[in-house]
């Protein structure tokens with residue numbers, strides 16, 4: 074038989090899914106691999122979806138999304154993200170942040186173009202680059218996981234089409250400062266590039282960090298594709314509702330691509346999304362308070378257990394480095410830990426070429442499971458005489 078798609082064959086099955094499968098085999102498994110908050114979507118959102126279903130809103134929705142939802146999204150970008158130029162015509166509704174990312178890659182890419190990102194980074198970017206036949210240029214993050222802006226500047230070539238950023242970041246928890254964003258904006262403008270800004274963790278910030286949308290710089294609006302989703306802010310990963318702001322030429326391409334690939338987004342869910350974005354999630358301040366406590370607990374425990382800790386200021390992940398004296402790769406560590414103690418952490422090498430010395434731990438879980446999980450990690454390290 075003739076060969077199947079090389080780009081897809083060559084991409085790994087998600088390490089996170091693999092871990093889940095391993096963990097499901099044990100009855101007492103604890104997962105620190107989860108990429109979703111431990112709360113679910115509010116009733117005021119769910120009720121609007123139920124109402125839409127009862128009203129039989131089950132036919133195709135417009136390819137760009139419901140006009141009212143697009144208007145509400147534009148207002149959200151204007152009010153919350155200071156993206157003054159975002160208007161209803163600049164918005165498309167998507168099947169979660171994931172399809173938003175796919176549409177960004179699809180609308181910007183020609184085979185052979187180059188995309189630059191800080192590494193480690195969200196794993197979908199790596200595979201989307203290969204699905205769209207792009208050359209992926211990974212610029213290693215600095216020791217504190219900040220973006221290496223000088224490195225990014227040097228990595229630009231005539232073939233560079235866009236840079237993709239994710240702040241607050243999965244997996245490192247890094248958050249762009251204003252100074253870093255100013256510098257990135259300069260690089261994008263000087264080199265006539267596009268910028269994809271994945272802002273799905275915008276609400277998860279600690280220690281007074283502030284979220285900055287690069288499209289809020291007026292000169293950047295035309296060349297920035299800003300994406301977001303209900304998934305993390307509203308505990309709604311299963312609703313599959315995302316959205317993008319971009320210039321109208323890009324939105325038109327996305328509309329066409331969407332028509333032939335997904336033919337729109339779940340119709341009833343879009344009514345829930347209107348309600349969600351008009352009201353916001355009133356639980357967020359309380360969630361952030363709780364997650365901050367979990368974050369501090371995890372930092373403390375990891376330090377006690379002799380990991381190298383780079384404190385995260387956003388999202389709900391931490392990416393500690395394995396102690397070099399343990400002489401273990403991230404995959405060896407996480408495989409042994411799952412087998413021996415039924416605790417799942419994602420190996421760092423799932424997030425790019427420069428993080429095989431680290432693990433990603435999600436602390437979006439209960440205090441009890443965090444405590445028990447870290448007790449097991451301690452037992453594992455002591456048994457192996459690593460501490």
Ligand SMILES: Cc1ncc(COP(=O)(O)O)c(C=O)c1O
Nearest residue numbers: 108169170171195239243302304
């Ligand atoms: C950085 C980042 N972008 C996008 C997504 C995808 O979001 P969604 O679940 O809305 O598809 C995720 C999900 O984990 C993510 O971590």
